[in-house]
Amino acid sequence: MIQMFHVYKAYPGDPPVLSDINLHVEKGEFVFLTGPSGAGKTTLLKLLFCGEKATKGQILVGGRNIARIRESAVPYLRRNIGVVFQDFKLLPQRTVEDNVAFTLDVLGVPRAEAREKVHRMLKLVGLEHKAGSYPLRLSGGEQQRVVIARALVNDPTILLADEPTGNLDPALTVEIMDLLNQVNIRGTTVMVATHDSTLLARYQKRTVRLERGFIVSDEDGVKAARRMMAV
Numbered sequence: 050m051i052q053m054f055h056v057y058k059a060y061p062g063d064p065p066v067l068s069d070i071n072l073h074v075e076k077g078e079f080v081f082l083t084g085p086s087g088a089g090k091t092t093l094l095k096l097l098f099c100g101e102k103a104t105k106g107q108i109l110v111g112g113r114n115i116a117r118i119r120e121s122a123v124p125y126l127r128r129n130i131g132v133v134f135q136d137f138k139l140l141p142q143r144t145v146e147d148n149v150a151f152t153l154d155v156l157g158v159p160r161a162e163a164r165e166k167v168h169r170m171l172k173l174v175g176l177e178h179k180a181g182s183y184p185l186r187l188s189g190g191e192q193q194r195v196v197i198a199r200a201l202v203n204d205p206t207i208l209l210a211d212e213p214t215g216n217l218d219p220a221l222t223v224e225i226m227d228l229l230n231q232v233n234i235r236g237t238t239v240m241v242a243t244h245d246s247t248l249l250a251r252y253q254k255r256t257v258r259l260e261r262g263f264i265v266s267d268e269d270g271v272k273a274a275r276r277m278m279a280v
């Protein structure tokens with residue numbers, strides 16, 4: 050589903066942010082990306098949906114070489130990728146329903162079909178009753194669930210989430226992570242960037258660790274959790 054071969058990312062004048070990244074993620078996997086602040090987690094996820102371009106190396110997403118993708122083809126790639134990022138905030142002037150429908154509107158999905166999809170997603174995240182509410186009237190956890198519904202509404206094959214529980218208390222963190230787990234069980238390939246070691250220990254998923262732009266370990270869930278508990 051995702052293959053990265055000798056991928057580098059550097060900004061002019063600085064040492065590489067990512068160096069010689071080799072990573073293969075199978076369809077239906079759940080992968081944590083971890084490492085200290087500045088290690089390159091966000092940048093790696095951005096490369097996968099063409100939010101940034103690699104300086105060097107090959108990246109295949111769903112069999113497509115996205116290192117060479119034309120600008121005009123990027124929206125097509127993104128149809129298959131749901132993104133939960135701090136940069137993509139909910140629109141405060143729009144209702145929950147309209148926020149979730151936004152991507153479908155942009156894609157020109159017929160209104161009745163879009164409404165049906167939006168309601169299915171809001172049901173999945175347990176927020177059907179908040180469809181007419183405005184984001185600022187929701188709790189942090191509810192807002193994040195709307196963001197996840199928005200990311201999933203177009204049935205993407207891949208979900209990329211950058212610190213999806215970053216500002217949430219422990220109970221809401223579990224709620225959001227359980228939701229991502231559920232999404233994964235339904236078949237979506239999920240990658241989650243986090244530096245929260247309690248999440249890694251609790252969910253026991255494959256864990257890829259970055260340090261200063263290099264992958265320093267790539268362990269299955271049980272091994273990764275054991276290491277976390279030993280720290």
Ligand SMILES: Nc1ncnc2c1ncn2[C@@H]1O[C@H](COP(=O)(O)OP(=O)(O)OP(=O)(O)O)[C@@H](O)[C@H]1O
Pocket residue numbers: 060063066084085086087088089090091092093244
């Ligand atoms: N647009 C940019 N221009 C220059 N440097 C950048 C840019 N974006 C990111 N960087 C640098 O790339 C490095 C990796 O950043 P990145 O956000 O990927 O790390 P991270 O592991 O996600 O960190 P955090 O956990 O703090 O979010 C940092 O040193 C950052 O300063």
